[in-house]
Amino acid sequence: RRLVVLISGNGSNLQALLDAQQSEEGLGGQIVAVVSDQADAYGLERARQAGVAAEVLPAGTYTSREDYDQALIRLIDDYQPDLLVLAGFMRILSPAFVLRYHGRLLNIHPSLLPKYKGLHTHRRALEAGDNEHGVSIHFVTEELDGGPLVIQAKVPVEVDDDEKTLARRVQVKEHLLYPIVVRWFLQGRLQLQGDQPQLDGQPL
Ligand code: GRF
Secondary structure, three states, X not given: OEEEEEEOOOOHHHHHHHHHHHOOOOOOXXXXXXXXXXXXXXXXXXXXXXXXXXXXXXXXXXXXXXHHHHHHHHHHHOOOOOXXXXXXXXXXXXXXXXXXXXXXXXXXXXXXXXXXXXXXXXXXXXXXXXXXXXXXXXXXXXXXXXXXXXEEEEEEOOOOOOHHHHHHHHHHHHHHHHHHXXXXXHOOOEEEEOOEEEEXXXXX
């Protein structure tokens, strides 16, 4: 089974997936390409180091989101992925894109959805005085950060937290959780039935 990972930046979640692939347990498939919209994304370097194809598709020359997404689809489909994983890919995807990969497109979002869709989630959790925060992994649908939830992990918010310390605590959970969920999918255990994610045939 084949997996393509979309990134825009550091790629620490990509690294967690690469590491899982190298581990004894494996990932249940192969990361066949990493695609970034940013040429300087450090995650591209991580891909190259791991011997994985690193592709860049800058948005600059495209006049519309739809045009860009069509080019992105062509690039991705060359790799014939069974699963597409968003790992810090900082572009909103068009309905056509999301529809094409319906049921095989996952995203990780650093909040306890439905709280704090969009950007600056750690800051917003701190400003709201929340005493817990966390990460969500979900199937992607047309609604930004709104698709069916697969799993969440919570972390406590400590009194002396700032955005950085809180983000770090959440990222530890991200790096644990994403490989597990990707493995479930690639092993055929996780599916989207209609709008309902199922694990081993049981609704999540
Ligand atoms: C992560 O916090 C992820 O939840 C969010 O973007 C960040 C990506 O970090 N979608 P990295 O590039 O994987 O280090």
